[in-house]
Amino acid sequence: MPDPLPPGDADTATPGDPANASTADGAATPQRYRTPDLDAPQYAVPAYAAPEPGDAASPPTASGTPGRYAAPHGYALAGTDPRGADPLLPPYARDGAAQASGRPVGPGYPTTSAYPAAPGSPAAPGGAGYPLPGGRDSRPKALAIVALVLAGAGMLLLFVGAGLGSSSGLLAPLLLLAAFVLSLVALLGRHQGGKGFGVGALVTSVLGGLVSIVIAVAWLGPFGTSSGDDVVSNSGDGYYDDYAIPGVAAPGTDGQPDPGAQFPTPQRPTVTETAFGHDFGDIWWYVVVVDNPNADYVFDAFLDAQAYAEDGTVIGSSTAIATLLSGQTAVVGYFTIEGEELIDAIEVTVPEASEATLSPGEETGSFSVDGLTGAPDPGGTSTRTPAGSATGTVSGRFADDQRYVAVTVVARATDGRIVRAATAYVDEVPGDGRPVPFEAWFAEFPPDATLQASAHR
Known part of the structure; x- marks a missing residue:
């Protein structure tokens, strides 16, 4: 029996050495004993690789390689996605791939990307403030609907007011303006839905605004010029190109002079007489007699009156309106004087000569008052001046009927x-x-007074 190897040979012998395999005559030689290396790492079979009871292994391959065990129930093999998506896709793209392939999304996985947008960047579709493409918009639509309703109401009021000539059309521009503002908010607001309603409200409000401008121009056009009465322009040489006041033309005339006719320069009217007195309560009456010295001119006058106290301070004001034909016209007005103040004097401003309107005297109509009588009220008492009235008739000679004619009656004392x-x-x-x-009524009818009357438009 051969001697055992020296202790050092066991450490130096290597696998594959011929001396370890066989002798020179081919006879098998027993392998030599190797001392185990206690420093070598020890490996254990991982638990996940061990088959569970009842789990079947895949059959061996054709090359004899043992097959892999199937993944236990509820687990996925390493490198696979339980949803069936491509493991090479990033996590935020796997849901889309799984849904596109028809495979259900695994439980517990979000259906959208869980990664937030970078600060300052717009939110991605499906994020806060935007609906998913093709999905239902859940943002509120109330603002857009209100804007559309206001725009429709504004258009309706606009046409109703214009057609009937009522004041309801004045509210239409306000409704259209409110609809315009709300529609812009609904369209530009990221958190507002109903963009279709907002577009409809915006278009309707803009069209309504344009229609409002057209209607306003059409309405203001007639009021921007005289209603058939042309104001005469004085060139300073006695010749005038624009004439006609049909409203005061005499019967059978057109109120216009013959072509080439010359007329003198108009003169300013003058105040020939004023009077005032206490009527009742805080009401004071006043009368002003204005003389129009022009035979061929009339004035549509605003007679501004001011009442003064004894110390010269203004304690009241009033305005009377009258058409001053040629000659004298008496106009009555009223002051409201509160407190214990008393009127000491009044002052009346008459129109300037440049405000005259040419109306040839032979083609200008006139008023006349007839049958003027007056009497005190029989029910009066002896402790105060009784009330009374004056009656008569008024007539006119004009090409057109005259409306809203005022008849002024003054009572003059013996002086x-x-x-x-x-x-x-x-x-x-x-x-x-x-x-x-x-019939003109007097709060106090003066006894033994003489009555005079004149009419004006």
Whole structure:
């Protein structure tokens, strides 16, 4: 029996050495004993690789390689995705791939990317403020709907007001403006839905605004010029190109002078007489007699009156309107004076000469007052001046019927002073001379007074 190897040979012998395999005559030689290396790492079979009871292994391959065990129930093999998506895709793309392939998304996995957008960058589709493409928009639509309703109401009021001539059309521009603002908010707001309603409201409000401008221009056009009465322009040389005041033309005339006719330069009217007195309560009456010295001119006058106290301070103001035909016209107005103040004087401003309107005298109509009588009220008492009234008729000679005619009645004392004044209004005076009755009421009818009357438009 051969001697055992020296202790050093066991450490130096290597596998594959011929001396370890066989002898020279080919006889098998037993392998030599190797001392185990206690420093070598020890490996254990991982638990996940061990088959579970009842798990079947895949059959061996054709090359004899043992097959892999199937993944236990509820687990996935390394390198695979339980949803069936490509493991090379990033996590945020696997759901889309799984859904596109028809495979269900695994439980517990989000259906959208869990990665937030970078700060300052717009949110991705499906993020906050934006609906998913093709999905249902869950953002509120109330603002857009309100804008559309306001725009429709504004358009409706606009056409109704224009058609009927009512004041309801004045509210339409406000509704259209509100609809325009709300529609912009609905369209530009990221958190507002109903973009279709918002577009409809915006278009409707803009169209309504344009229609409002057209209607306003059409309405203001007639009021921007005189209603058939042309104001005469004075060139300074006595010749005038624009004439006609049909409203005061005499019967059978057009109120226009013959071509080439010359007329003198108009003169400013003058105040020939004023009077005032206490009526009742805080009401004071006043009357102003204005003389129009022009035979061929009339004035549509605003007579501004101011009341002064004894110390010269203004304590009241009033404005009376009258058409001043040629000659004298008496106009009555009223002040409201509160407290214990008393009127000491009044001052009336008349129109300038440049405000005259040419109306040839032979083609200008006139008013006349007839049958004027007055009497105190029989029910009056002896402790105060009784009330009374003046009656008569008014007629006119004009090409057109005159409307809203005022008849001024003044009562003069024996010394000629005006001590009372009153006005009666007649809705319409025919231009053909037919008389119309009137009655002017006096709060205090002065005894032994002489009555005078004149009419104006």
